[in-house]
Structure formats: C-alpha cells, structure tokens
Amino acid sequence: MTRRPLDRSSPSAPPTRPASCAPWPSSAGPSLVTSTTAPPLEVTRTASDGAPNANSLLYGAAWRAAKALGYRRMVTYTQDGESGASLRGAGWRVIASRPPRAGWHTASRPRADHGNNHVPRLLWQAPADHRAGDQQAPCTAPLASPNPPE
Incomplete structure (x- = not known):
C-alpha cells in the first residue's frame, strides 16, 4: 500500500502550528458532539503568554x-467555576449544561482521578456569521439555561 501525504485542505486535517506563533488553541476534531449534519471541531485547550x-x-x-x-460548528467546554469571559468576549454562547462526569x-481500563471528574460543565458554541449566510447546525441536546450563571 502506498502512503499519500495528508491533504491539508480536508476539514479533518489537523491544523499546523506556525513556528513564530506563541499562543495557540489545541483542538480535537472532528468530535462526536451532538450534531445533525457534520461533526463540529472541538477546542480542547488554549494557551497564551498572558497578554490581555x-x-x-x-x-x-x-x-x-x-x-x-x-x-x-466549533464547540468547547468550561468547568463549573470558570467564568467563560474569553469565550463571551469572542462572541461564543452557552448552548447546554453537562452533568458531572463519573x-x-x-x-x-483503570485510570487515576486527576481532579477534573465530578465537575459540571457548560458547552459553548462559536458564533454564526449571519452576514455571510452561515447557518450552524442546531444542537439537539437538551438545553440548559441559555445564559451562563452569574
């Protein structure tokens, strides 16, 4: 079997990190988060040098x-106790509440507890670009409060 190079134009191709870019979001995708058309990309972590x-x-x-x-679609989660200020600043919105994971x-498959189990989470979705006619796939999961807790 002959191996072909990864087609970077494919939606499932992972992003490459520019050598000169210090902050970078990490994503795992496509994720199997609820979607009716195509799977969304999930941001699993972001890191920065602390710049405002x-x-x-x-x-x-x-x-x-x-x-x-x-x-x-693009989604991410915040844990209970995280403000989500960066997500709100980028125009993301809460679309569901997830119960604590057991x-x-x-x-x-034994696993050690790393302290992030048993914590409720909020599911956030990136904003649709209505000016470009972008229609995001609806979330079919039961919705919690549409606004993040105060």
Missing part, C-alpha cells in the same frame, strides 16, 4: 480558521 485578551483572540482566530477549512476509571 489573548484567549478571546485565539478563540476568534480558531473559529475563522475552522470556517476556512469547511467546518460549520470518571474514566473502569475495571477493564
């Missing part, structure tokens, strides 16, 4: 890049 508004800029840039690659440990 860096994470808001990263979320916005990640969404623009994902749209350029053909994605129609953990990843099973008898057949």
Whole structure:
C-alpha cells in the first residue's frame, strides 16, 4: 500500500502550528458532539503568554480558521467555576449544561482521578456569521439555561 501525504485542505486535517506563533488553541476534531449534519471541531485547550485578551483572540482566530477549512460548528467546554469571559468576549454562547462526569476509571481500563471528574460543565458554541449566510447546525441536546450563571 502506498502512503499519500495528508491533504491539508480536508476539514479533518489537523491544523499546523506556525513556528513564530506563541499562543495557540489545541483542538480535537472532528468530535462526536451532538450534531445533525457534520461533526463540529472541538477546542480542547488554549494557551497564551498572558497578554490581555489573548484567549478571546485565539478563540476568534480558531473559529475563522475552522470556517476556512469547511467546518460549520466549533464547540468547547468550561468547568463549573470558570467564568467563560474569553469565550463571551469572542462572541461564543452557552448552548447546554453537562452533568458531572463519573470518571474514566473502569475495571477493564483503570485510570487515576486527576481532579477534573465530578465537575459540571457548560458547552459553548462559536458564533454564526449571519452576514455571510452561515447557518450552524442546531444542537439537539437538551438545553440548559441559555445564559451562563452569574
């Protein structure tokens, strides 16, 4: 079998990190988060050097890049106790509340608890660009409060 190079124009191709870019969002995608048409790209982590508004800029840039690659939805999660200010600053909105996860440990696959189990989460979605006629796939999961907790 002959191996072919990865087609970077494919929506499932992972983004490459520019050598000169210090802050960068990490994404895992496509994710199997609820969608009726195509799977969304999920931002799993962002990191910055602490510059003001860096994470808001990263979320916005990640969404623009994902749209350029053909994605129609982008999601991320915050844990209970996180403000979500960077996401709100980038125009993202809460679309669902997720209950605490019981953990990843099973008898057949032992896992250590790293402190992030048993924590409620909020599911956020990137904004649709209505000026460009962008219609995001609806979330079919049961919705919680449409506004983040105060």
